[in-house]
Amino acid sequence: MAVTAVVSAVGLVVDDRVLVGAPIWSKPFKFAVSFVAYCLSLAWMLSLLPRGRRVGWWAGTVVALASLVEMVIITGQAVRGKRSHFNHETPFDEALFNAMAVTVVVLWTGTLVIAVLLLRARIADRASAWAIRCGIVLALAGAAVGFLMTQPAPGQRRGVSKVVGAHSVGVPDGGPGMPLTGWSTTGGDLRIPHFVGMHALQLLPLLVMLLAALAPRFARFADDRVRLRLVLLAAAGYAAAFALVLWQALRGQPLTHPDAPTLTAAGLTLTAVTLGTYGILRAPLPPPGRPTAPENAGTPKELVP
Template identity: 80%
Template structure:
């Protein structure tokens, strides 16, 4: 995938062909980069499994083979100057698209197996375990968004249209788009939720790494319970953002042109995230809490606080 990303980058420079409103080599480049990060994340997670490594290794191999098969079709269609996704113009194109659908299902199922292994594993670092589990579950949800794209768009009918399916909602594919990402600026775009969900695999473990770096300077973060709660807040916030951008796209709304309802929902998500973070840090034990106080230079010594023999004798006389 790394080699394919380099080849595609060269193609972006030397090949000026445009397909569906985007440079023809943009799709293989984005897919290759995405598969690099996806595969590295899964490989790292599988390396932490205390049990079930053989099943995890087999599932990882299936992910790699399925990814390779999909990229072969994408690059092959680029060389032909044809669309890879949603293309049913000829029996051959339709067969390739149907093959890609099978590879996606196989890849999704293999990732599900890895998710089950991670959910059942006992990993010592609870914060890292929570980040990995949340990341892989959100990645599965993000990948499942792709199934929504295969539904016929308005005006499309199987057997009558050359294209069946779309990633845009409310507008045709290939219209005005954001730079780099290619996401629609005039309608909803399901690729946004697809992207957000898939890359939870990298971003949630990154939260754990940031907390580990900050822990020496922020003693409260040294408590594994605090890190675990912060990761759970981050996972919940990320899931809410994923649901929000998916809901926004399904309503045919561009990402950068949210209405009042979307802005209100986004504000609620941010408020909940801030409240969860504040509550976690406020409830965290202070550094040194629960430890006995250290004697100072002005504290009386044991000898000074021990009653003298005269005082003790006087007390006995008084009692008698």
Template identity: 80%
Template sequence: MALTAVVSAVGLVVDDRVLAGAPIWFKPFKFSVSFVAYCLSLAWMLSLLPRGRRAGWWAGTVVALTSLVEMVIITGQVVRGKRSHFNYATPLDGALFNAMAVAVVVLWLGTLAVAVLLLRARIADRPSAWAMRSGIVLALAGAGVGFLMTRPAPGQRRGVSEVVGAHSVGVPDGGPSMPLTGWSTTGGDLRIPHFVGMHALQLLPLLVMVLTVLAPRFARLADDRTRLRLVQLASGTYAAVFALVLWQALRGQPLIHPDAPTLGAAGAILAAAALGTYGSLRAAAPSPRGATDAEETPAPKDLVA
């Protein structure tokens, strides 16, 4: 998959073809980079399992192989100049997309097996355990959003339409989009919650690493309980953001044009996160500098000379 990322990057430079409103090599590049990050994250998590490593190895291998199958099909369709997703233009195109759909289901089940192992494992470092478990559950939810994209969009009919399914909601695929991401600027886009959910697998463990690095420099973060509270808060906030962008996409609303309910929900999430962070750090406030237990606790009168 790292190789397909390199090939796709070269394709972006030397091949000027456009498909569905985007450079034709952009999709395999995005998918290959995402799969590399996804598989490396799972491999790191599986390395921390105290038991069940053999089962974890098999589950991880299934995820890696099904990811590879999907990348081979996506890249092959690019070489042919064809859409890889939702394409039923010919029997071959339909068979390739159905094969990808099966691969995605198997990949999801493999990730579910890893999640079960992580949820049952006894991991000594509680912040890391919480981040990994929350991250993989959110990744499963984010991957599950992909199944919503396979539903026929308005006007599409299986057996009749060449394209059945869409990632945009309320507008056709391939319209005006954001730079780099390609997310729709005129309608909802299910790729947004898909992206947010799946990358919890990297971002929540990354937060733990950052807190661990900062702990020696900041007394409030030295306490394992404080770091755990912050990770729990981050996990809850991340889940709320995922739910918000999913709700926004399903209503056919572009990410960059939120309405009043969306802004209100976002404000509530931000306020809760800020208050939660303040409360977590406040509870861990260190004793005044130079103060000792003896200084803070008055001595009994009968022991005073």
């Protein structure tokens, strides 16, 4: 995927073709970069499994192979100057898109298996464990948004239309979009909740790493209960944000032009997270010398130093 990202970046520079309002190499580039982050995150999470590693290895291999097949199709269609997604123009294009649909289901199922393993795993640090669990569940929800994109848009008919499915809601694909992402600025865009949900896989574990880095300077972050509560609050806030952008997209509303209900929901979410964070940080710490739980309690022997 890293190699594909470099090749696609070169394509963006040397190939000036445009397809559905975007440079033809932008989709391979974005997918390749996304898969780099996705697969590295899953690989790291699999390394934390105290048991079930063989099942995890097979699930990870399935995810990698499904990703590879999808990228071969996306890149091949870019070379041909054709749409990779929702393309029913010719029997060959339709067969390629149907193959991609199968790889997406396989990839999602492989990730689900990994999620089950992680949900059952006994990881020593509770904050890390819950960041990983919440992150992968939200990533599965974000990936599932892709299935909504395959539904016929208004005016499209299966077996008749050359294009069946769309990223945008309420407007045709390929209209005015945001810089870099290309997300619609005139209608809803299902790529936004898709992106937000899937990248919980990286952002919630990064929060734990940040709290661990701050622990030597701020004693409060060294407390296991404080880190756990902050992670759970962040996960709840992230889930609310995911639900909000999904609701906004399904109503055909661009991210850049929220209406009053959207702003109200966003304000309530932000207020709840802010007050929750304040309450967690202001709560009294346990007296020095009195651990919150017996050392290594509930930790599998293989994770005990």
